[in-house]
Amino acid sequence: MISGAERGKGGDALAKHLLKPENDEVHVLVPRGLGSRDLIGQVRELVALSLGGRTDRPVYHVHADPDPAIVDNDAARARFWALFEAEFNLASQPYCGAVHVKHGRRHEHRVYSLVRPSGAVVDVAWDFLRRERCARVVEFEHGMPSPTPSKHSRAIVSALRQAGRDDVAAWMEASGTTEAPRPVARLSPQERLIETRTGVPLDDLRAAALAAWTASSDGEGFLSALRARGLDLRQGRSGPVVVDRTGTAHLATRLIGAAARRQDGTRIPAAAVKERLAGLTLADHGETNGQDRRAHDRGQVAQAARGGPRDGAGARGNPGGADVAGGAPGAHADGGRPDRSGVEHALSRVVARPAAARLRGRLRLMSPGRNAALADAIEGVRSRRWTWVPGQVDIWGLPITGDRPRLG
Structure with a gap:
């Protein structure tokens, strides 16, 4: 059984990846803890619900692909997800996902939120080894003759014995997987x-x-x-x-x-x-490289990164080496901004703005029209019914568990 995972920010690209038409079949899962009706909205809601966590990668994308030797694919996937959620303490976390069928093989993708209602972030350290341990248990319980080779075999056997699964550990040792050379992937x-x-x-x-x-x-x-x-x-x-x-x-x-x-x-x-x-003097990567290199070869890069002319040409192809059209002396090639407008000064410029201007900017950012994902998430929450016990609130101060009042 093969599993893979990637932690990230989420987004529409992830949802579209789960819906990609190159699969023979795509079956969208019934989500948990989410109110949006489509997969794109569900991923957006996951991201919005995770905004209070102290992480810039609140979304955990995991896939599980049972081996063809396992007859009951659905049961194997269900068992894997049960072990996986118990291992990472994700049983109460919202998720969405899809099942793909490609070339007769069925595998499942799930996207979890790693931010708890309290704002704490789920610990997924050493996730590869931990997922491999879950996969070995599934393979043993579903009668595979030998486990999938893994470079973590010895560590997995040790962890299984500590967890009381001596049967799985003995099966792995009998197969010789702990003594075999570690497999090395061609590509990471x-x-x-x-x-x-x-x-x-x-x-x-x-x-x-x-x-x-x-x-x-x-x-x-x-x-x-x-x-x-x-x-x-x-x-x-x-x-x-x-x-x-x-x-x-x-x-x-x-x-x-x-x-x-x-x-x-x-x-x-x-x-x-x-x-x-050690003795070479090399130009930094990024100088006249990639797109810039191709533009330079065509003679279309007219100004160097620090405002001076490149190859004797002025800005925008001006052979006289004049400044950027419409720009003041000392302007850069980034549209005529002076030196003090660098990225490192952005925060100080925002702080220096009048209070009224800062308030207008904050209102624009908080406007639902400016943040479609947040607006969709709010609408999804309002369409459900929540329970409430006095004194128990989430990270935003909203009641989360008791009577069943309707929000909105």
């Missing part, structure tokens, strides 16, 4: 997304970077070998990065190390890569 989830977005196969990029590495003996030679293969080397936030043809950066130490490991099983240490590249 993030690398898979980058490969899909850029269209550049990561295996090809790794091979080209390794070929440049073996064809050189110093940093300058490595840089020349990369450029001969259509790549470049820049300075990133965490060290030198290899830049592909789309302008996407890949950490050099990781790229070369992974390429060597896949070729002969021996990884080139990061220290060795850093030592060879």
Whole structure:
């Protein structure tokens, strides 16, 4: 049984992903704790209900895909979700989701809110290992001959014994999964997304970077070998990065190390890569890179990032090097704003505004017309009936449990 999870901000893109038409069938689940009628509205409501939590990633997207060897797919999914909610203490949290059928296989997606009514945030630390433990129990109980290989097998066996599931632990040990070499995925989830977005196969990029590495003996030679293969080397936030043809950066130490490991099983240490590249003076990634690089090649970048002309040309293609049209001296290429209008001064400018202007801005932000998701969530709440016990309120001070008055 395979499961996956991603924590994020939510949004319409997530709901549309769950409704994507490339599946043979899509069955929207009956939500829990939500009043919206469609999946997009339900995800918006989840986000709105989570606004009081101290997190910028209040939404937890989880999917469960039972192995084809399991005959009763529905029962396996139900058992997994029961174990999963007990493991993460999510049994009372709102969720929505959908069941997908693709190529005859059925799997389920759920989107949970991680913010409790009190404002506390659900702890999902070590979630991969914890979800794997739930999956192994489901596989054992549904008669799979052996567990799905996992690099956490030994840790899972230890946790199962602590939880009193010696039967599942013994089944895993008998299968040899705790002694087998740890499986290594070809791509991490993030690398898979980058490969899909850029269209550049990561295996090809790794091979080209390794070929440049073996064809050189110093940093300058490595840089020349990369450029001969259509790549470049820049300075990133965490060290030198290899830049592909789309302008996407890949950490050099990781790229070369992974390429060597896949070729002969021996990884080139990061220290060795850093030592060879230590003497190079590299431009920062982002300077004349990606979109800017292509525009520069066409001769359409007329002004440098700090307001000066680039390649002898003035702003907006003015050969005389004049300032931005309509801008004051010292204006940037971002529309003529002076230096003091940088992002770092935004808060101080807001605070310095007159009180009446700040009030008008606050009212505009709070207007339901400005926040459709919040308006939909409020309408969904008003359409339900809540219970109430005096003295018990949620994070907004609203009663949450007793008599059944109707809100709105």
